[in-house]
Amino acid sequence: MANADTVVILDFETTGLSPDRGDRAIEIGAVLIEDGQVKGRFQELMNPGQRISGFIENFTGINNAMLKDAPPCEEVMHRFADFIADYNLVAHNASFDKRFLDAELQRISRSYSGKFTCSMLLARRIFQSAPNHKLATLVEYTNTASEGTFHRALYDAEMTAKVWLAMLEDIQQGYNLHSIPFKLVQKITKTPAKSVHRLLSNWK
């Protein structure tokens, strides 16, 4: 089974798009993938210390009443830092989740040593004929069974994991590789789409 080593696939719900402009995390969801199987899960709401907008309430289904009784970000992020440990990390449009992970961990003086890679950048290269590379579209494109609500952290992390494993399987079978190391995935995401076929064809 293609495994790309052991990874934590994560997804944040947040108050907005930019931690640099004061936005905070409101929910974190993640799955630990080992040998192509889900071996662990993490999901918690967290109180960002500010009211969330009506847009975010509608977008996520998370409302101010739910967050009022949630533990503060600082408390949840300590537990999440323990969960991710030193594993490599994956997210759909990872630059977004990485910004929030880094910002929230910096507030509690925690860090991580794993490397981040992006399932969206991988999908743009492996599923070049998909209609687009939104998570929901890729779930449909890969005929992934889905029963839940998008824009909740754990569900999106679970769906990202399924798309991620489908991509690894596609690469492994398409190029007859024994395994797909994380380093190869990183290399693919940094290779222009038109050159990915050559990269994989020449991979030992």
Next chain:
DNA sequence: TGCCAGGCCCTCTTTAGGGCCTT
């Protein structure tokens, strides 16, 4: 008060602009 992200990636490009993704 008014403004409001940022990285990737394509192209009618590189002395730039705009769409795609994430909330």
